[in-house]
Amino acid sequence: MHVHGPKQKLAVALFCLATLVVLSARATLAQTPGPLPSWNSGPARNAIIEFVRRTTDPASPQFVPLAERIATFDQDGTLWTEHPIYAQLAYCLSRVPDVVAAKPELKDVEPFKTVMSGDREAIAALPMKDWETILASTLTGMTTDQFQLEVKAWLATAKDPKWKRPYTELTFQPMQELLHFLRDNGYKTYIVTGGGQDFVRVYAESTYGIPPEQVVGSIGGVAYGYDANGKPIFTKEPKLLLNNDHAGKPEGIHLMIGRRPYAAFGNSVGDKQMLEYTKAGDGARLAMLVLHDDAEREYSYGPAKGLPDTKFGTFPQDYYDLAIRSGWIVISMKNDWKHIFAFQK
């Protein structure tokens, strides 16, 4: 292009300007794609987007002030995979050899004997009382600092048996996008899990962007004291202050947050009370259940049939029916999600 006079110069300038505008519009598009890119169009994605619009548009009659925007998420089976065994239970089993090494007399005592045998079927068949013994012996007695180090070390090396990947890579990409989308719209996102609060806090910030003060879990007592150098420590006690499952979930929400959520997400009967408590509030409230119906990309169980439910969380057919009757939205992993894990993209 040759430039001859003022008119041509102006034309060039305008052309450059137009190009800049187009380019920057494109750049903006690339930086901020539409929300929830891993979700297929459909009732689940629409319900989320409509809920956020209604509660964040100042002109909406269902507008919610910033300070009241609370969203709560179950973890196992809702934010990451829970089959064949909750990550925290895998952690507890991995700690048993150390427990037995420290107290050799336990090696012939149940349930330690069965766990040490490595017989997966026998371990899975252990009654609940034995699981409680395993949990108490591997989650209490140490300082909170020591516990954090042990969990971090385990997370850095342990691998899920099916995908051969660290557990923290088995979060659901569409749920990660949902956490971001809600936070981008002023929602405070909380984990509300039956898992141990101290356990989940170790990785919640790096894995989900959820800080420790926004992790509500089953709460064990801690005793404040001092180490040999007089430095303050907390010792984890075998005393359950809150079993954060079923009715314990809204109780934990009251205790830790003190406000009713506007949105809640779960995947099993342990989330029933949290979802009904959420939906019972005034204005626009969103309650959603993740249905595991994708045998190919993850697992199929619950109402979708296939595998048996996990030991600690079930999703029977009548719970599905209740969800539909109650206006909760069921998320089909198979139909609503483009990808399940980030590594499948």
Add this chain to the structure above:
Amino acid sequence: MHVHGPKQKLAVALFCLATLVVLSARATLAQTPGPLPSWNSGPARNAIIEFVRRTTDPASPQFVPLAERIATFDQDGTLWTEHPIYAQLAYCLSRVPDVVAAKPELKDVEPFKTVMSGDREAIAALPMKDWETILASTLTGMTTDQFQLEVKAWLATAKDPKWKRPYTELTFQPMQELLHFLRDNGYKTYIVTGGGQDFVRVYAESTYGIPPEQVVGSIGGVAYGYDANGKPIFTKEPKLLLNNDHAGKPEGIHLMIGRRPYAAFGNSVGDKQMLEYTKAGDGARLAMLVLHDDAEREYSYGPAKGLPDTKFGTFPQDYYDLAIRSGWIVISMKNDWKHIFAFQK
């Protein structure tokens, strides 16, 4: 002023511009005065400002990332006046007539008989066990919604016996400014009180700008259930999950926040463990104690002598000595504060 030619016009324009600059500078000054205007210059104010500079200046070796900026405040005696009786205890006493009306057989039973007599000295002399009975009978058994309504109604009408003002007007203006100053610098401010969590949450947001999820208090159990219409309710149970005083304060901080504070503020031995836990962390940590040494504008007690300490919180001389040895800063209400209450300004 007459305008004649271009030069004069320019002069007028410059004059107007200069005036505008001066006026807007004044307006800016009026809108954003220096921090902590009700604090006198001195070691306490300096310590706060230096702490904030060190932990928020990105060039400082003691810089603290935004997410970790936690400051915790005791309430009674630290954020508002605690003499002659904690507001919550005054509330509980005010509820006794209703408790007795509902169960008339209690009127001849201690401690209800003494409370109904109105004899202030006899009430103050009741042993701790009787106070526990009063607390349990007036703080539990109802739904959390009912409890909130009762506390709100009481706060709207109850008056402090000395100042004849609502309790919520008896907050310390310099501490309100400190809460704002810390929040303006990215700190999340928490109340960490021996008082009831459900009680303090009723007014913490309107009184201190502290939302319910940032109130850590003594925690009573709640039971999730349903009202006659099937709507979810919480019933307050006579079950103490956490006595958030002394060692219970850092335990409550671990439970509710999961991070060690960078700054902590108290006024009695009940705050000792919270302050030592805070100071035991790495980097710059601030621990401060409010000393009630102003008999004229508020009260004088503890090491400052004068009135006896309150029933539930003491500040003996050896605690003062410990504070000085430990590098905690003692705030003299008399010397460090220009005003104590907003209504004294």
